[in-house]
Amino acid sequence: MKRMLKLEGLDCADCAAKLENRIKALDGVVNAGINFITLKCSVEALDKDMEDVLEKVVKLINAEHPEIKVKRA
Amino acid sequence: MNENQKKMLGNIIISAVLFIAALIMKKMSYIYKDGELHILTGFYMALFAASYIVVGFPVLKKAFYNIRKGRVFDENFLMGVATIGAFGLREFAEGVAVMLFYTVGEFFQSMAVNKSRKAINELMDIRPDSANLKSDDGSVRTVDPYDVNIGDIIVVKPGERIPLDGQVIKGESMLDTSALTGEPVLRRASSGDNVLSGSINTDGVIDIEVTKEFSDSTASRILDMVENAASKKSASENFITKFAVVYTPLVVGAALIIAILFPLFDPGHNFLLWLSRALTFLVVSCPCALVISIPLSFFGGVGASSRLGVLVKGSNYLEALAKTEIAVFDKTGTLTEGVFEVTEIIPDEKSGILDEKGLLETAAYAEYYSSHPIALSIKKAYIRYRHENGLDESIDETRLSDIKEISGRGLNVKLDKKNVLVGNAGLMKKYSIFEKEPDTQPGTVYVAVDGQYGGCIVISDRIKKDSPYAVSELKKLGIKHTVMLTGDGINTAKSVGEEIGIDEVHAGLLPGDKLDRLEELLEKKQKDKNLVFVGDGINDAPVLARADIGIAMGGLGSDAAIEAADIVIMTDEPSKLAVGIRLARRTIKIANQNIVMALGIKILVLILAVFGIANMWWAVFADVGVTVLAIFNSMRNLNIKSYCQD
Numbered sequence: 233m234k235r236m237l238k239l240e241g242l243d244c245a246d247c248a249a250k251l252e253n254r255i256k257a258l259d260g261v262v263n264a265g266i267n268f269i270t271l272k273c274s275v276e277a278l279d280k281d282m283e284d285v286l287e288k289v290v291k292l293i294n295a296e297h298p299e300i301k302v303k304r305a
Numbered sequence: 306m307n308e309n310q311k312k313m314l315g316n317i318i319i320s321a322v323l324f325i326a327a328l329i330m331k332k333m334s335y336i337y338k339d340g341e342l343h344i345l346t347g348f349y350m351a352l353f354a355a356s357y358i359v360v361g362f363p364v365l366k367k368a369f370y371n372i373r374k375g376r377v378f379d380e381n382f383l384m385g386v387a388t389i390g391a392f393g394l395r396e397f398a399e400g401v402a403v404m405l406f407y408t409v410g411e412f413f414q415s416m417a418v419n420k421s422r423k424a425i426n427e428l429m430d431i432r433p434d435s436a437n438l439k440s441d442d443g444s445v446r447t448v449d450p451y452d453v454n455i456g457d458i459i460v461v462k463p464g465e466r467i468p469l470d471g472q473v474i475k476g477e478s479m480l481d482t483s484a485l486t487g488e489p490v491l492r493r494a495s496s497g498d499n500v501l502s503g504s505i506n507t508d509g510v511i512d513i514e515v516t517k518e519f520s521d522s523t524a525s526r527i528l529d530m531v532e533n534a535a536s537k538k539s540a541s542e543n544f545i546t547k548f549a550v551v552y553t554p555l556v557v558g559a560a561l562i563i564a565i566l567f568p569l570f571d572p573g574h575n576f577l578l579w580l581s582r583a584l585t586f587l588v589v590s591c592p593c594a595l596v597i598s599i600p601l602s603f604f605g606g607v608g609a610s611s612r613l614g615v616l617v618k619g620s621n622y623l624e625a626l627a628k629t630e631i632a633v634f635d636k637t638g639t640l641t642e643g644v645f646e647v648t649e650i651i652p653d654e655k656s657g658i659l660d661e662k663g664l665l666e667t668a669a670y671a672e673y674y675s676s677h678p679i680a681l682s683i684k685k686a687y688i689r690y691r692h693e694n695g696l697d698e699s700i701d702e703t704r705l706s707d708i709k710e711i712s713g714r715g716l717n718v719k720l721d722k723k724n725v726l727v728g729n730a731g732l733m734k735k736y737s738i739f740e741k742e743p744d745t746q747p748g749t750v751y752v753a754v755d756g757q758y759g760g761c762i763v764i765s766d767r768i769k770k771d772s773p774y775a776v777s778e779l780k781k782l783g784i785k786h787t788v789m790l791t792g793d794g795i796n797t798a799k800s801v802g803e804e805i806g807i808d809e810v811h812a813g814l815l816p817g818d819k820l821d822r823l824e825e826l827l828e829k830k831q832k833d834k835n836l837v838f839v840g841d842g843i844n845d846a847p848v849l850a851r852a853d854i855g856i857a858m859g860g861l862g863s864d865a866a867i868e869a870a871d872i873v874i875m876t877d878e879p880s881k882l883a884v885g886i887r888l889a890r891r892t893i894k895i896a897n898q899n900i901v902m903a904l905g906i907k908i909l910v911l912i913l914a915v916f917g918i919a920n921m922w923w924a925v926f927a928d929v930g931v932t933v934l935a936i937f938n939s940m941r942n943l944n945i946k947s948y949c950q951d
Contacts, residue, residue, distance in 0.1 A: 243309070243415060245597040246380070249546055265536040268597065269425055269604050272532060296374065 233282055237273040239266070239293065240301040247297065254292060260285040307419070313412045320359040320405050327352035328398065350397065357401045360408040361388065378553040380591040387587040391921065394581050403588065403921045410929020414593070417936040421601055424943045428608045429531065431484040431503040432524040436468040437461070439512065450519040457515045461506045470522040471513035473498050478509035485523065486876045487614030487884075487945075503527065526867070530616055534607040535600065537619025541896050545599045549592040556911070560586035563915065578917070585914040588924035594903040598935035599896050605942035606892030612945050615885040616873040625854050626872070627889035630834030631826055632784055632882065635819075635848075636791035636798065638841040639858055640775075640805055640879060641766040645678045645748075647686035649763035659752065659759040665690060668752050668762055671718045671727035673700055674708060679750060679764050711735075715750070726753040733758070748797055765797070768804055771878040776806040778883035782890075788826060790819050790848075819848050827851075839874070839882060841866065856882065895942050899935040906931050 242248055248268040255264040255275065263276040273293075277285040290302050306314070330349035368381035376382075384407055391400030436450040439458040450468040453459060458474065461467050467480075477495035482488070482504045491507060494500050500513060503524035519525060538546070564583035568576045603620035610617050617623045637643045650661045659667060669687035672680035691698050707719040714735065715728015726736055727750060733739045738753045748766075752759045776787055788809040791798045798812035811822050823838065830836050838845075838852035841859060846869045849855030857870035859877040867873050874881040910927040913919035 241309070243418070244380075244593075245600075246549060246591065246593055249549065249596060250376075263536075267532060267535045267600075267604070269422055269535075269601055270532060271422075274533070274536065 233279050234274055234276045235282060235286060235304070237275065237286075237289065237293075238303040239271050239273050240303060241299050242266075242268065242271055242297070243299075251293065251296060254296065255289055258285065258288050258292065260288070264289075306416075310412065310415055310419075313408065313415070316359050316363070317405070317408055317412060320356045320401075320408070323352050323356035323359065324401055324405055327356060327401070331398070353397045353401050357388070357404055361385070361404045364404065364408070378557060378590070380593070383553075383557065383587040383590050387584040387921065390580065390584040390587075394577055394584075396581070399921055403925055406922065406925045407588070407929060410925060410933065413933045414597075414929055414936070417933050417940075418597065421605075421936060421940050421943070424940060425604065425608055428612055428943060428945075429528060431466070432528055433466045433468045436519075437465075453515055453519060455515055455518060459513050459515060461511050461513060463506055463508050463510065465506055466524075467500055467502050467504050467506060467513065468522070468524075469513070469515045469519055470502050470517040471500060471515040473500055474512050474514045476509050476511035478511050479507045481505040481507050484612065485527070485614070487612060487881075488876060527611060527616060530618055530867075530873075531607055531611050534617055534619050534623075535604050537621045538600075539603055539620040539624035539896075541624065541893075541900070542599055542603060542620060545592070545595045545900075549596050552592045553590050556586055556590040559911070560584070560590075582914050582917060585919065585921050585924045586911060588921055589907050589910055589914075589927045591928055593928070594907075594932040594935045595900060597932060598899045598903070598939045601936065601939040602892055602896040602899065602942050605939060606888055609943055609945045610885055610888045613881070613884050613888070614875040614878075615881050615888070616867075616875060617885070618871055618873070622854055622871045623889045623892055625835050625889075626837070626886055627893045628833065628835050629784055629837050629854070629886055630830045631786040631788065631836040632779055633788040633790060633823065633826060633836060633838045633852065634807070634879060635838075635840035635845055636789050636793065636801060637766060639839055640772040640789060640807075641768050641801065643766065643841070645682040645764050645766050647682055647762055648765050650760070651763070652760035653758050656757050656759060658754055658757055662690070664752055664760045664762065667720060667725055667754065667759065668727050668750060670700065670705060670720050671716050671725050671752075673702070673705060675710075675716065679748070682764050683750065683762060724755050727751070748793075766801075768801060769877070769879065771880050772805045775878070775880035775882060778880055779886075780806075782883055782886055784886070786830075790814055790822055792816075816844060819845065820851060823848055823851055827853075837882065839879060856885075892942055895938055899938055902938070903931050903935055 245268045248266045252264060252266040255261060255273070260277050260281040261275060262278065264274060266273045275285060275289055293300055293302050327349045330352060334346050334349060364381045365385050368379060368385045371379040372382060384404065388400040388404045391403065433450065435447050436453050437445050437460040438448045438453055439445050439460050445460050453469055459469065459471070463478070473494050473496055475496060477493070479491040480494050480500060481491055482501065484505070485501060485503050494511065499516070502522040560583040563586065564580050568574050568579045571579065603623060606623050607617050607620060610623070617626070634640050650665055652659050652661055652664050665683070665687050668683050672683050688698050704721050705718055709717045711717060711728065711732060714732035715726065718725050726732060726738065729749070730739065730751060733751045733753060736753065736756070738756065738758050748764045750762045750764060752761065779787060786809070787807045788811065789798065789802050789807045790811050792814050793812055795812040798810050802810035814822065827836055835853035837854045837856060838848055839856045839858060840849060841857065849857065849869045854872060855870045856872045856874060857866035858874045858879065859866070872885060906927050910919045910923050914924065
């Protein structure tokens, strides 16, 4: 399944690309993508892993970029 | 302007004032050089420091943070090194100015990004975020459209967008569906009509019974598709992503070589000179211009084409579309209406046994139990004839008996005890009605009664008005090879092909043959060019999948078509293919312009910096200035009004 996150305050395209790769490398993430223009981050994972994966993703973003506010969209 | 930008602007103004004050003091300190005003030197140094800290602190803070995370090749860090390095070379004014100018550039960049985000949002603003839910007692309240269920009644007032797909149950109005189809035409919708979310209600109030949940409704699906398109990256985007990874280390490496190795070979061994040139390199080390503008061009292209009625499911498909060489069309339902109609009724004058009415009646009765599209069209024509003449529309089945189907040829029935044959020319020959097959179109049904020929009915599939235009538009775009595939006989197919202007016609194909023909065509095309197949998406899924780009027509409401295709044309106009190709080409052009401009300016500044011609000011322009220019260039792609002129 797929979930969307909104990354408010994401203001650097270069970091967005790097962040995308970091998220993709997380355990349990099947696929992920960050759209710098719509500020949306899509995360794909198996249904049973979804909640855990989302938690990990949010944690990663918070740690790497404290200026970004992550919201569930 | 958001909080962040306001803060940035504030910092810029304060820093600029301090910087100008420092410059004035510096000039004065020269005038009074030997005088008593030595104190001015200390004073302007303090002002420079203050000016630097105001704009530099946020940058240095980010740099420090990133280094702790192990990100050395970070723009902020490199900018910090470059400016502090300038201080080390006692070029105080330049160090401050570079940081100030860089922040100004970042500010403009942030504004430009915001502006393009806003433009994209406007383009994508086809889905309302509220719905007027009508309860059983007739009262209406505004709710979140996610909370509306199938079967609920919603009210849409004039000027509002329809939030969920449904069926009109009360009222009548003209709907503007241009956001979905790209056509500026109004459609009337009244009780019983299905309406799609994203359309604008222009005049009357209508009540709609919801048939799809919000997330499954057309507007949501279009938005999902456009947003997901960005995840299927084009080759240009992939190139930029890979390039970005090596670019910064490469430029920083070059800077190190210039700072350390060049002075060794320089007769004067001027370390400071080469250090200052190396620092200029660091300022140009961010690939930001490309990383932002290329995806923006593609996303803009996908967004703009969706507003013109062409849904592209990935940036890669948009890119591929620009390189179309062969355009293959399915005939029925794509180039033609896909609706068979009786176009001529020709009784045989020699035998005179049937008149026009009798001929149609006989054929309609004989075909009564058949569900073949040709049979349906004859029955439809018969019912319309009776209706127009005020006659009872029902068919009296008791007149029929002994129905025999003659496979692939037609039918043999008893009607009012008479022996009736209805079918193609082969059937007539088999029963020796004709001595030889007449020279007519294959879509013709012949009728014989008690062994005597009674006449024929001509059935054909109307060509879409848009089809000849579609082919001529493709020719204008330089697509020389257009092909039509059909299961029809060669005569019909040829005449349809000629009327439309198509180059190559393959007729008499079974569904499996279509795939074989496509393979042959794929062999013929040039390697780096693409073959596009346009079909209705229902019967030709394997062909859609095999083509370089599979395009389904009339996608609105057809889930199967949307699933199978790479691109969905939302109206039933084949000419939208040309619209899509134009937009795709514009997108590629803009993306290439940005790549050439950004890389060109950066490389030029790097070369000039080696020779000491370009200083840090040039470098800041090559960094943030180019980014802003590239963003503005990309935004041209969002303009859907001007697409034809490119």
